[in-house]
Amino acid sequence: xxxxxxxxxxxxxxxxxxxxxxxxxxxxxxxxxxADALALPVYEEDVRAGGRGRVKALDALLGGALAAAVKAERxxxxxxxxxxxxxLGRAPAGRVLLLGMGPRGKAEAWPSTGFEPLRHAAGKAxxxxxxxxxxxxxxxxxxxxxxxxxxxxxALAEGALLGAYAFERYxxxxxxxxxxxxxxxxAVPAGAERRAELRDALELAREIGAAVAWARDLVNLxxxxxxxxxxxxxxxxxxxxxxxxxxVRGPKEIAALGMGMFLGVTxxxxxxxxxxxxxxxxRGAAAKKPPxxxxxxxxxxxxxxxxxxxxxxxxxxxxxxxxxxxxxxxxRVVARLAPPFPVHAVLxxxxxxxxxxxxxPSDVLVSYAGKTVEITNTDAEGRLVLGDVLAWAxxxxxxxxxxxxxxxxxxxxxxxxxxxxxxxxxxxxxxxGLLAAAGASGEELWRLPMTESLKEQLKSDRAxxxxxxxxxxGAIAAAHFLHAFVKDVPWAHLDIAGPSHAPKERGYVxxxxxxxxxxxxxxxxxxxxx
Ligand code: BES
Ligand code: MN
Ligand code: ZN
Numbered sequence: 030x031x032x033x034x035x036x037x038x039x040x041x042x043x044x045x046x047x048x049x050x051x052x053x054x055x056x057x058x059x060x061x062x063x064a065d066a067l068a069l070p071v072y073e074e075d076v077r078a079g080g081r082g083r084v085k086a087l088d089a090l091l092g093g094a095l096a097a098a099v100k101a102e103r104x105x106x107x108x109x110x111x112x113x114x115x116x117l118g119r120a121p122a123g124r125v126l127l128l129g130m131g132p133r134g135k136a137e138a139w140p141s142t143g144f145e146p147l148r149h150a151a152g153k154a155x156x157x158x159x160x161x162x163x164x165x166x167x168x169x170x171x172x173x174x175x176x177x178x179x180x181x182x183x184a185l186a187e188g189a190l191l192g193a194y195a196f197e198r199y200x201x202x203x204x205x206x207x208x209x210x211x212x213x214x215x216a217v218p219a220g221a222e223r224r225a226e227l228r229d230a231l232e233l234a235r236e237i238g239a240a241v242a243w244a245r246d247l248v249n250l251x252x253x254x255x256x257x258x259x260x261x262x263x264x265x266x267x268x269x270x271x272x273x274x275x276x277v278r279g280p281k282e283i284a285a286l287g288m289g290m291f292l293g294v295t296x297x298x299x300x301x302x303x304x305x306x307x308x309x310x311x312r313g314a315a316a317k318k319p320p321x322x323x324x325x326x327x328x329x330x331x332x333x334x335x336x337x338x339x340x341x342x343x344x345x346x347x348x349x350x351x352x353x354x355x356x357x358x359x360x361r362v363v364a365r366l367a368p369p370f371p372v373h374a375v376l377x378x379x380x381x382x383x384x385x386x387x388x389x390p391s392d393v394l395v396s397y398a399g400k401t402v403e404i405t406n407t408d409a410e411g412r413l414v415l416g417d418v419l420a421w422a423x424x425x426x427x428x429x430x431x432x433x434x435x436x437x438x439x440x441x442x443x444x445x446x447x448x449x450x451x452x453x454x455x456x457x458x459x460x461x462g463l464l465a466a467a468g469a470s471g472e473e474l475w476r477l478p479m480t481e482s483l484k485e486q487l488k489s490d491r492a493x494x495x496x497x498x499x500x501x502x503g504a505i506a507a508a509h510f511l512h513a514f515v516k517d518v519p520w521a522h523l524d525i526a527g528p529s530h531a532p533k534e535r536g537y538v539x540x541x542x543x544x545x546x547x548x549x550x551x552x553x554x555x556x557x558x559x
Pocket of ligand 3: 410
């Protein structure tokens, strides 16, 4: 069978092409739901006590088979543990999945993590359901221990939708494919399914699930498919579908704006650069409110340029546009939220390549802001493009709040690992807002200090600044570099080099692009008061 050409397939021109499962709430007792698979979160204590409530009722329907399986599989309800059992026609659901949630007492801390344990458990359930060929999945709230029903239901729905994600665009048709999730039901206490708050929560989960899947798709594409041109086309497609305004500028216009750092980075590549703005503008007087501005790093491939990366470091550099994917995904949800203030997204999209025209170590570039920058390493390209884009955005819009999201430094990944993003910025609304937003969304951030001594390292003998300091503290030096171009705009920087892509499967996170940042940015906009 002919392998479909990747490029042709990627350029469908639609941002919302991926088929999304339906999501609904049900107030019916969970064990009466006729899904292909029914997932029930259970606490350790209840497993030790031989089951209670609906697990006990289900066990009775199954003639004791559930209790027997719990024993045989040594299922103890520990966090992350899972048990899957077909019901063979004895219960309305075709299969039961018990999800270990750890001790009941720990559930008290879930709200402060945006219900992340529920999100992970539901994600694992969706993956197990797909393996078992289930198209309709029901996930129940825990029987007790959860007060915020809407928050928990949202986390379960997001987790299941994200756990059901698979990137199969480059797989031949005859390769084994996962059963796509078609219907998701969240079982809630009777009556709760009619509450507006719950409906809104599930609607938001559905939007977020779709937006994160889209962001993951963009990150997972190869660099021959996900070019600056494709990112611009995807932004245009979203604008058409979601009442957003879009503007795409090419190399000539970027040159005319005087973005000398951006131009320097793009020079070694034969892919034309794109400066993309995507804007939510509310109707009426609200359009005049100071905007929130989201900036995403959009290096569609980072070879390192003449400071060439070794092969092992280069193979994941198709993901160096993950910041822009997060920003695009967030804008998709923002368009549905329709906030009463403007939100602008900006991407400076290009490749970092070592072509004959490439910028060189020892070059001096003149930035949009007028500062001159000595290039000491062409692999520190993200800060150059971002520096110009941030300065331009600050000047163009005078933002109430500006945030950039970037796979900026390997150093940040060394410091915080693969699950936590680094947060940088002066004390103020942007840093506070991001910390609160991340807490509400379940994404993990950790603030790192903007140590003054590291700023010194960016002083240059030949120009106003140089683009790298010492190796140590590299994530902090990079943040200082950006800060020099945003000056006093309320700003924060998120370094997502670690969490942008996952080296292995974890809970609702699939291997590869994670879509990290979409949820935090959405919460930031949701909580913003102009
Ligand atoms: N895109 C990389 C950072 C990166 C590394 C992201 C690993 C994801 C995983 C960035 O452009 C880069 O190359 N940074 C250099 C900076 C150095 C030259 C000062 C780095 O981190 O090594
Ligand atoms: Mn680089
Ligand atoms: Zn990079």
